Amino acid sequence: PAGLLPASLFDRAQSWTLPPDANMAVLESDAIGCRVAMIDADAFAPRVVFWSADDLPIQVIAGEGEVAGAGAIELVVDHDGRGRYEASEELVFAPGEAREPTGVCAMQDDAERVDWGDHVPVGNLRVQAVVPGVDGCTAIDLVAITGDHGERMYLCTPPLELPFAVGDAVQVRREYASSSESVVITQLGDDLQPAQPLAELWVSRGAEAPALPGLELSVVPVYGCEWASDPCGAAVRGVSVVLGGPGYDAAQLSIGVATTSGSSEGDTWTVTLAHGQERAVLDDECSVGPDGLGYDIEMVAVHHGAQE
Known part of the structure; x- marks a missing residue:
């Protein structure tokens, strides 16, 4: 140790x-x-x-x-x-130095984490502009459904196809679980109810996998990855997430790889694990992510409902 x-x-x-x-x-x-x-x-x-x-x-x-x-x-x-x-x-x-992990066990870059900036406007809004940035962050301009007051939010995620476009009405909300938080953007129909079929984006981070509707997510260690010390002195090892659920195909997520799982009812989830680690030693003044020991999970998911 x-x-x-x-x-x-x-x-x-x-x-x-x-x-x-x-x-x-x-x-x-x-x-x-x-x-x-x-x-x-x-x-x-x-x-x-x-x-x-x-x-x-x-x-x-x-x-x-x-x-x-x-x-x-x-x-x-x-x-x-x-x-x-x-x-x-x-x-x-005797003090010593941990070996530098390589391959799937290599240290994960904090630059690949998800983020949504300091301000997230919530409520029913209309998408006025979507501007991808070279840094992996996308600026989304939103205006009130009735009115011209506009606000800008940012989403930093792995590459993905957004389930909404300029001109669409969307609902933006924050979701909180016991040890995770998410920003959720749902496409709305003309009646300002969730569009059919459903189209929804989840961007999540925290000390646990988020509660994605209909899915069951389990955090598991990456086989063969040992504990190692990162530049902040934290003792970490890589973890992955296994997704499944009633009627869904089981799949294991890899860092940065978009994985699609479909249900027998026709719903599909496309999920990308942006960051997945377990931490046994932590300097919370230096390290990014949750303040406590345990899991450090960040992911982005796009949900498309079944065609009626």
């Missing part, structure tokens, strides 16, 4: 001079949960040390200073001047 914790994740170093038989607390005695520190000393190799408040043996070391307790480590200098750490094997790890 130490290979997934680069030095950049640790706080500023503190140093002490310890005389023989003295001991010193590396962490405050009231520290709770799982904690980790990097320690180094003259004649000692650097080590990454894990402490947990749960079920660690007590090791008593005779000396002066802090009273030794759970998770104690003894620094011993051999007769030849080399230092060693006396502690349980589960506690002390």
Whole structure:
């Protein structure tokens, strides 16, 4: 595990001079949960040390200073001047570097994530203009159904064919689940009800797969992908999404590849996974995406209803 914790994740170093038989607390005695520190000393190799408040043996070391307790480590200098750490094997790890993943396990580019800018106008609106940008973001100009007040929104997604065109009436809304959020654009008919057949765009991101109507989505690890450290120090591994549902063909999504699944009723979903990772270590001041540990899922989906 130490290979997934680069030095950049640790706080500023503190140093002490310890005389023989003295001991010193590396962490405050009231520290709770799982904690980790990097320690180094003259004649000692650097080590990454894990402490947990749960079920660690007590090791008593005779000396002066802090009273030794759970998770104690003894620094011993051999007769030849080399230092060693006396502690349980589960506690002390040699730091190292994780291998750079390649192929389907390669680090995912944050530039490929979905986005919808700072402002999303909601309600029943008419599409006045659609302007694709060279950066992968599309500007969509929208005006009120009755009136000339206009607003612009942006959608940044993998390449896709929008299910609406200039002049169409659409409903724009925000959808929120327990750990994800989506922008949904639905084409409307002349009566300002969802058009038949249905044509709808979903752009989603969060710590879980979105709840797409009629589909069942499951997040699964990508076979053969191990944990690796990204430029922000986060420990990540690639994940994929398996889609299916009653009457739908099952399919597994790959990053950046549009996958179409049809139902026995004639509905079709075309889904593209823009970003899919699981994160076990996170620097939320540097990393993009959800603030917590766990899944980091972003996708875009186009739903076409069955012809009546």
